[in-house]
Amino acid sequence: MIKNQETDECGLVAFNKEQLVQEAETEIREARKTIDYNTVEFKLEYFIDKISQQEIDDNLHWNEEKQSYFIESLMLGLPILAIVFKEKNSNDWDKLNSIEQIIDGKQRLLTALNFINNNLQLSNLKQLETLNGFKFEDLMLSRQSKFKRISVRAFAVAPKSDLSVWREYR
CATH class of the missing domain: 1.20.5 (Single alpha-helices involved in coiled-coils or other helix-helix interfaces)
Structure with missing residues (x-):
């Protein structure tokens, strides 16, 4: 009306x-x-560490080919979409505390975690064909370190923000 x-x-x-x-x-x-957020940038290993410590719904829906394609994109240095997460309640919003909920980007982060934990063997790569059959442990140590230090842009949503828009959007 x-x-x-x-x-x-x-x-x-x-x-x-x-x-x-x-x-x-x-x-x-x-x-x-009703929505307050900060734009931040972290190394991939920060997110991997945070999701490894938490009890998150770890349903990885991507198949091995899609996961491999994403890892190849990271290896090539292509920009990836920003991760969106809700911060846990903190008295100091300017100082990031910890992740309460991943709003967008969970499949990307779980894929990176899966690869780092050697649970993904790369396949069907088109640009980096030599990496087909590789797991994370097969990479040179310097490449493993570079991979973990890939910069990832994120939006840290304030604890007081209304997340109903994201729930409906997804």
């Missing part, structure tokens, strides 16, 4: 478009106030 609506003699809804546009703009501004 549209606010401030009126009906004409035929029962059709008539409304003031300008007023409706203003109400919509106000609604958008108010809703945006």
